Amino acid sequence: MTRLVLASASPARRAVLRSAGIEPVVRISDVDEDAVAAALPPGTAPEVVVVELARAKARSVAATIPDFAADCVVVGCDSMLLVDGELQGKPHTSEVARARWSEMAGRSADLITGHCVLRMRDGEIVAHSVDCSSTTVHFAKPEPEELDAYIATGEPLQVAGAFTLDGMGGWFVDRIDGDPSSVIGIGLPLLRRLLGDIGVGIAQLWRHSPS
Numbered sequence: 110m111t112r113l114v115l116a117s118a119s120p121a122r123r124a125v126l127r128s129a130g131i132e133p134v135v136r137i138s139d140v141d142e143d144a145v146a147a148a149l150p151p152g153t154a155p156e157v158v159v160v161e162l163a164r165a166k167a168r169s170v171a172a173t174i175p176d177f178a179a180d181c182v183v184v185g186c187d188s189m190l191l192v193d194g195e196l197q198g199k200p201h202t203s204e205v206a207r208a209r210w211s212e213m214a215g216r217s218a219d220l221i222t223g224h225c226v227l228r229m230r231d232g233e234i235v236a237h238s239v240d241c242s243s244t245t246v247h248f249a250k251p252e253p254e255e256l257d258a259y260i261a262t263g264e265p266l267q268v269a270g271a272f273t274l275d276g277m278g279g280w281f282v283d284r285i286d287g288d289p290s291s292v293i294g295i296g297l298p299l300l301r302r303l304l305g306d307i308g309v310g311i312a313q314l315w316r317h318s319p320s
Contacts, residue, residue, distance in 0.1 A: 111313045112177045116170035116185040121275055122294040129297055130315040134177060138169040138185070142198065155189070155196050156241045159223030162187035164239055167225040171234060178232040182309055186295050188222040190246075190270030196221075199267050203260050206271040210260075213270075214281075215250040219243050220270060222291045224299055228307040238306035242296040244287030248272070251281050269294075 115123060115133035126133050145165045146158055153161075167185030174181070189196040192213055200206040221243050228236035251259065265271040265278060272278035274285070274292045290297045301311055 112181040138166040163223035163225040183227040188269040236307040238303040242291040
């Protein structure tokens with residue numbers, strides 16, 4: 110039985126997969142995202158940055174799962190918001206979240222999500238596929254008191270771009286152009302294609318619950 114191992118602590122990514130018929134085995138990577146990004150050459154394209162972060166997460170987890178490595182796929186993802194040519198990850202603090210919302214309120218930005226899929230058999234990586242998706246997000250203009258209340262919830266502090274589509278941040282998104290699941294953190298259309306690249310069909314993974 111082929112297991113899908115999600116190399117992420119994100120409850121949103123897990124929820125997307127579960128809603129789509131897959132019960133992932135969750136393993137959290139110990140990757141230092143800032144260090145991985147800093148090690149890339151200056152001027153690295155945003156699409157490459159998110160893919161390399163996703164690759165690092167998937168490979169980190171792949172090295173720690175001997176109990177599932179006989180037959181599994183490991184999926185790593187990383188999302189960042191591209192605003193005025195600058196990638197924005199998690200703000201972590203209220204001050205940074207507020208500053209980012211002052212830049213993007215009433216404007217559009219691209220949410221880029223890197224995906225890495227590793228095919229493992231008997232503890233070895235036998236195939237891999239990587240790519241990224243890009244979805245344009247059109248932001249509303251929250252009233253000052255709305256933004257204060259939203260930041261006070263803590264939700265925007267730990268998510269790429271300081272917003273969510275599937276949570277309270279969804280109130281402040283006017284519309285999107287592209288794949289909504291990718292904005293949430295894991296793009297189902299892209300993931301299906303990447304799994305196909307390594308010889309795994311979606312039906313092989315449906316409703317395979319971890320023991």
